[in-house]
Amino acid sequence: MFFHVRDLAVRAKQFDVEIAASAIDFQQGAKDKDTNLRQAGPLKVAGKAELVMESLGEIKVSGHITVEMTADCDRCLEPARFPIDSDFSLFYRPVEEGYGDEKEIDTGEAEMGFYEGDGLELNDVISEFVLLTLPMQRVCGESCKGICPACGQNRNLRECGCQREVADDRWAALKSLKT
Numbered sequence: 001m002f003f004h005v006r007d008l009a010v011r012a013k014q015f016d017v018e019i020a021a022s023a024i025d026f027q028q029g030a031k032d033k034d035t036n037l038r039q040a041g042p043l044k045v046a047g048k049a050e051l052v053m054e055s056l057g058e059i060k061v062s063g064h065i066t067v068e069m070t071a072d073c074d075r076c077l078e079p080a081r082f083p084i085d086s087d088f089s090l091f092y093r094p095v096e097e098g099y100g101d102e103k104e105i106d107t108g109e110a111e112m113g114f115y116e117g118d119g120l121e122l123n124d125v126i127s128e129f130v131l132l133t134l135p136m137q138r139v140c141g142e143s144c145k146g147i148c149p150a151c152g153q154n155r156n157l158r159e160c161g162c163q164r165e166v167a168d169d170r171w172a173a174l175k176s177l178k179t
Contacts, residue, residue, distance in 0.1 A: 080139065
């Protein structure tokens, strides 16, 4: 769904859509494509897009989103679930007129997104919000033990018996020094 600035100038646009899994590429633009981030089920989003009064093309998109995402756990590499059920409110400015150029910005602009052209695509808004909502370190649980650095065994499934601390001989000479 595309929100055209011209249409939003007349009236706000309501939306209530369900987006099937794999319809949005959450890896687009990501530096690390090995995260295996994927949408586990339908994504439901409802809200409205409107022009912010007394601004030059600034669009506010707000609403509610419900989706379950999955990704590999950063510690044990097993699939992990990340449900999102949240309200959102995002602001976008046009790139023209110097907006979006690399320059020093104030605190309010740090929370602003930018769009090019005549409007904004809803899938881009959804993708941005989902990526911002997910935790930086994606783990299957707080008690995840991860994988053994020596043998590669998933410590959540069974203990491997490997030495926990791998000795580094390069620092052995420093152990004999007294403080």
